[in-house]
Amino acid sequence: xxxxxxxxxxxxxxxxxxxxxxxxxxxxxxxxxxxxxxxxxxxxxxxxxxxxxxxxxxxxxxxxxxxxxxxxxxxxxxxxxxxxxxxxxxxxxxxxxxxxxxxxxxxxxxxxxxxxxxxxxxxxxxxxxxxxxxxxxxxxxxxxxxxxxxxxxxxxxxxxxxxxxxxxxxxxxxxxxxxxxxxxxxxxxxxxxxxxxxxxxxxxxxxxxxxxxxxxxxxxxxxxxxxxxxxxxxxxxxxxxxxxxxxxxxxxxxxxxxxxxxxxxxxxxxxxxxxxxxxxxxxxxxxxxxxxxx
Amino acid sequence: xxxxxxxxxxxxxxxxxxxxxxxxxxxxxxxxxxxxxxxxxxxxxxxxxxxxxxxxxxxxxxxxxxxxxxxxxxxxxxxxxxxxxxxxxxxxxxxxxxxxxxxxxxxxxxxxxxxxxxxxxxxxxxxxxxxxxxxxxxxxxxxxxxxxxxxxxxxxxxxxxxxxxxxxxxxxxxxxxxxxxxxxxxxxxxxxxxxxxxxxxxxxxxxxxxxxxxxxxxxxxxxxxxxxxxxxxxxxxxxxxxxxxxxxxxxxxxxxxxxxxxxxxxxxxxxxxxxxxxxxxxxxxxxxxxxxxxxxxxxxxxxxx
Numbered sequence: 001x002x003x004x005x006x007x008x009x010x011x012x013x014x015x016x017x018x019x020x021x022x023x024x025x026x027x028x029x030x031x032x033x034x035x036x037x038x039x040x041x042x043x044x045x046x047x048x049x050x051x052x053x054x055x056x057x058x059x060x061x062x063x064x065x066x067x068x069x070x071x072x073x074x075x076x077x078x079x080x081x082x083x084x085x086x087x088x089x090x091x092x093x094x095x096x097x098x099x100x101x102x103x104x105x106x107x108x109x110x111x112x113x114x115x116x117x118x119x120x121x122x123x124x125x126x127x128x129x130x131x132x133x134x135x136x137x138x139x140x141x142x143x144x145x146x147x148x149x150x151x152x153x154x155x156x157x158x159x160x161x162x163x164x165x166x167x168x169x170x171x172x173x174x175x176x177x178x179x180x181x182x183x184x185x186x187x188x189x190x191x192x193x194x195x196x197x198x199x200x201x202x203x204x205x206x207x208x209x210x211x212x213x214x215x216x217x218x219x220x221x222x223x224x225x226x227x228x229x230x231x232x233x234x235x236x237x238x239x240x241x242x243x244x245x246x247x248x249x250x251x252x253x254x255x256x257x258x259x260x261x262x263x264x265x266x267x268x269x270x271x272x273x274x275x276x277x278x279x280x281x282x283x284x285x286x287x288x289x290x291x292x293x294x
Numbered sequence: 295x296x297x298x299x300x301x302x303x304x305x306x307x308x309x310x311x312x313x314x315x316x317x318x319x320x321x322x323x324x325x326x327x328x329x330x331x332x333x334x335x336x337x338x339x340x341x342x343x344x345x346x347x348x349x350x351x352x353x354x355x356x357x358x359x360x361x362x363x364x365x366x367x368x369x370x371x372x373x374x375x376x377x378x379x380x381x382x383x384x385x386x387x388x389x390x391x392x393x394x395x396x397x398x399x400x401x402x403x404x405x406x407x408x409x410x411x412x413x414x415x416x417x418x419x420x421x422x423x424x425x426x427x428x429x430x431x432x433x434x435x436x437x438x439x440x441x442x443x444x445x446x447x448x449x450x451x452x453x454x455x456x457x458x459x460x461x462x463x464x465x466x467x468x469x470x471x472x473x474x475x476x477x478x479x480x481x482x483x484x485x486x487x488x489x490x491x492x493x494x495x496x497x498x499x500x501x502x503x504x505x506x507x508x509x510x511x512x513x514x515x516x517x518x519x520x521x522x523x524x525x526x527x528x529x530x531x532x533x534x535x536x537x538x539x540x541x542x543x544x545x546x547x548x549x550x551x552x553x554x555x556x557x558x559x560x561x562x563x564x565x566x567x568x569x570x571x572x573x574x575x576x577x578x579x580x581x582x583x584x585x586x587x588x589x590x591x592x593x594x595x596x597x598x599x
Contacts, residue, residue, distance in 0.1 A: 132312045135575055135582075139537035140555075144320055147559045147567065225436055229537070232438045233544060233556050245438070252442035252545065256450040266439040274434040 030282025036275035040268065044090035053081035056240055067260055074260040076250070085242060086265045092243040094272070096158045097224040103162025104223070105216055108169025109208065113200050115170070116177025127174065130167050138164045139229060146235045157236055161226050165219055172215055176208050214284045221276035228269065244269040295590070302586065306579045313575045314364060317568045318357055360568075369569030374561045380569035383554055388573075390460060391550035394469055394542065395535045401474030402481055402531070407524070409478070410485025414520075415512065417490060426486065432479025437538050441472040441545040458547035469546045473538045477531050481524055488520035495519075522592060529585045533578050 067074040073082035115126040145160035180186060189199050230236035231245025244265050251262030363370060369380035413425040448468060449457045459465050493516055501511045539552035558566035
C-alpha cells in the first residue's frame, strides 16, 4: 500500500506527457507491439537500400521463381523481387497509415474540441452531422471519394481516408472536452479573461492527451486496413506503385501457381496490424484503465 | 415503445436526405461522366444518350428529379447495364449478399459466443490465453488475406470446394467463413469480457448459493447480461459485413450487390452508385433500430419514453 502511494506521488510529479510515456514503457504488451512495429517500419525503410534488386525492373526471361538464395521471397511473374516489392509496398501502406491518421487527428481533435466546448445548439448540430456520416460504413464513403479522385493519386487517397476516420476521434474528444469544461480551472481561466482559443489550446488540449494517444494508435491500423481494402479492390494505389493491398490482390489471383506472391505480403501486413493492435490495446490498458477488460 | 420506434424512423429521414444529397453532390463533382469509356461515341449520340437519361438538364433540376424519384422508390436507370433499372439490379443481387451475410453472422455468433464463454469460465488458465490468442489472430487476419489463404488450402490444395461461383451449396462455405471468422473472433472477445463482468454480480452469487447447477447459473443468469455488449456490437458488425461483402464477393466472384457496387464505382455509373449507397444506408438504419429494440427487450433499464 505504501509503495503504491509512493509511486502515485512520484507519478504526479511528472508532466502528463512523461507520465504517459512512463506507463507505456511499463506495459509489456504495448512494448512488444511497439518494438515489433518499429522493426517492420525500419525494415521497410532501410531494406530496399541494402537489397541489390530493384522493385520495378522486369525480367521476363527469369519469370516467377520460388524463394531461393538470390531472391529470398522469390520473384513475381515479371521477374521482380518479391521481398523488395513487399518492403516498398510497406513504405506506402505505413506512410498512408501515418499521414491519414494525422489528417484524422487534426480534424477530429479540432472538431470535437469546438463541439464539446461550445455546447448547446452548435454542438448538437455538429454531432448530428457526425452521426449522419456514421450511418454509412467508412469503406462506402471512401469508395465514393475514390470515385471522385481519378488516377489513384495516393496523396488524395490518404486525404479521403483521413477525412473519414476522424469521426470517432471527434466523438471521443467531444465527450472528454464536455467533462473538462465543467471543471474549476477552466472557469478560473475564463474569469481571468483568457481567450477562447487559448483556453482550448493551453487548458483543454493537454488534458486530452491520454485518450487521444490511445485512439491515434488504434486509428493507424484501421487506416492501413482501409487503404489495403481500397487498393485490393483496385480503387486505390495504381501500378506501377504498389501497397500491401495491391500486392495481396495480385498474389491472390495466382495462388495456385505462385503462392509465395500472396504469402509474404500477407504475412508482413498481418504482422503489422497485429503489432499495432497489440500496442493500442496495451496503451488503452495503461492510459485508460476503465476499458482494460475488453 | 411505439413512440420510440416512430421517433427513430422520423430521425432517419434527415439522415437519408443528407446522404442522398452528399452522394449526389460528390458524384457530380467527379471528373468524367458515365459515357466516357466509350471512345467511339459521336457527339450527337452522346448528346442523345445524355438527353435520354436527363443528364443535359441543369444540375438543380437533376437533383429535384432525383429526389422525387427516390421518394417513389425509383432509383433510376442503370447506365452500364442498359435496359436494367437500379431497382432491378438490387432486387437481383441483394438476395445473394443477404444469404452470404446471414450465413457469416451465424458463423460469427456460433463460433464467438461458445468460445467467449469457455474462455471466461477458464479465467486465468492456459485455455483462456490460448483461446484469446486465437481470437487475436482472427482479428488481425482481414478478409482479403483470409479469403485467398482459405482458397489456397481448401480449394487448390485439398480440392474440397470450387474456387469461385455461387451455384452449389458447397460454394457458400469458404466465403461465409472468410467473412464470418473476423466477427466471430471479435464476438468471442466481447462475450468473454461481458461474462467476466457479469459473473462478479451478487445475483450470480445468490444463484450459486441457492444450489443451482453451475451450467444453469452461467447460461440462464449469466449469459443474458453477458451478451448485452455483443448485441450492441451487432449494429456495427452488420455495417462491417456489408463492406466485407465487397471484398469477399470480389475474391470468390459472387454475383452479389457488393460486386455490383464496386463495379459501378469503377464505371462511374452515377445512379447505380447512389442507389446502392442509399439502399445500404436504409439497411443499416433499419438494422440499428432492430438492435436497439432487442437491447430494450433484454434490458428494461434502457427503455426510455
